[in-house]
Amino acid sequence: MIEIKDIHKSFGDNYVLKGISGKFEAGMNNLIIGGSGSGKTTLLKCMVGLHEPDEGYVLYDGRDFTRLTKDERIDIRKEIGMLFQNSALFDSMTVQENVMFALNMFTKQSKEEKLERVNFCLNRVNLEGKNDLYPSELSGGMKKRVGIARAISMQPKYLFVDEPNSGLDPLTSIVIDELIDEITNEYNITTVVVTHDMNSVMGIGESILFLAEGKKEWEGSNKEIAHTDNQRVNDFVFASKFAQAAKEKL
Numbered sequence: 556m557i558e559i560k561d562i563h564k565s566f567g568d569n570y571v572l573k574g575i576s577g578k579f580e581a582g583m584n585n586l587i588i589g590g591s592g593s594g595k596t597t598l599l600k601c602m603v604g605l606h607e608p609d610e611g612y613v614l615y616d617g618r619d620f621t622r623l624t625k626d627e628r629i630d631i632r633k634e635i636g637m638l639f640q641n642s643a644l645f646d647s648m649t650v651q652e653n654v655m656f657a658l659n660m661f662t663k664q665s666k667e668e669k670l671e672r673v674n675f676c677l678n679r680v681n682l683e684g685k686n687d688l689y690p691s692e693l694s695g696g697m698k699k700r701v702g703i704a705r706a707i708s709m710q711p712k713y714l715f716v717d718e719p720n721s722g723l724d725p726l727t728s729i730v731i732d733e734l735i736d737e738i739t740n741e742y743n744i745t746t747v748v749v750t751h752d753m754n755s756v757m758g759i760g761e762s763i764l765f766l767a768e769g770k771k772e773w774e775g776s777n778k779e780i781a782h783t784d785n786q787r788v789n790d791f792v793f794a795s796k797f798a799q800a801a802k803e804k805l
């Protein structure tokens with residue numbers, strides 16, 4: 556479980572996060588949603604230490620990440636998997652080398668052990684045998700799956716995913732969502748997903764935090780979001796006429 560308490564973050568005079576608190580449970584897809592510029596990615600980056608919050612705490616199962624030294628953070632970092640926008644694969648490395656990257660960096664496993672783990676992860680995302688391909692030879696959906704294989708290579712307790720569906724067609728988006736959902740449940744991972752995708756919200760949003768102008772405007776589940784009377788949430792999630800019509804049938 557990850558708990559954040561009263562997170563504040565400014566960039567110069569741009570006051571982006573204005574005191575965000577919340578809990579992200581293990582074995583659950585915890586979604587962060589909100590309009591463009593509401594601070595979703597900034598919050599994610601504060602949680603993983605890519606930004607330092609100006610105030611507030613980030614507790615990983617009670618361990619206060621924000622108060623640890625750089626060296627002390629490494630132990631928690633090893634437990635974190637990340638899938639950031641555009642999959643962020645290394646273009647000059649093969650699929651196998653990409654997935655093996657963290658194992659090479661953080662473990663003393665033998666080559667055979669590492670290869671076994673890489674093959675297990677590739678198998679898990681239905682990319683068995685694609686070891687020697689380069690990112691340029693993969694479709695967008697395949698790149699995301701390699702990104703997921705890399706993110707789970709170290710058997711993370713915590714998984715952070717920024718916009719997993721950007722650039723994907725609706726069907727591939729669902730495949731990626733289902734994969735994230737399965738992995739989260741299977742390994743009891745605390746998964747935090749930043750998304751714009753309303754199919755994801757309704758499909759895998761077991762726990763949703765809605766940000767507006769740097770504040771927590773609403774939180775709840777996908778079942779609750781369909782019946783909330785919070786106007787800002789309604790306007791955001793059910794913006795289109797199609798979504799409004801679907802909502803009325805829920």
Ligand SMILES: Nc1ncnc2c1ncn2[C@@H]1O[C@H](COP(=O)(O)OP(=O)(O)OP(=O)(O)O)[C@@H](O)[C@H]1O
Nearest residue numbers: 566569571589590591592593594595596597598751
């Ligand atoms: N490294 C940075 N330096 C300065 N300003 C930043 C930085 N990162 C983000 N910001 C600012 O913080 C605000 C929130 O950005 P953020 O990327 O967190 O929003 P978001 O909700 O993820 O938006 P989107 O949905 O468009 O990706 C924006 O005004 C942005 O310009």
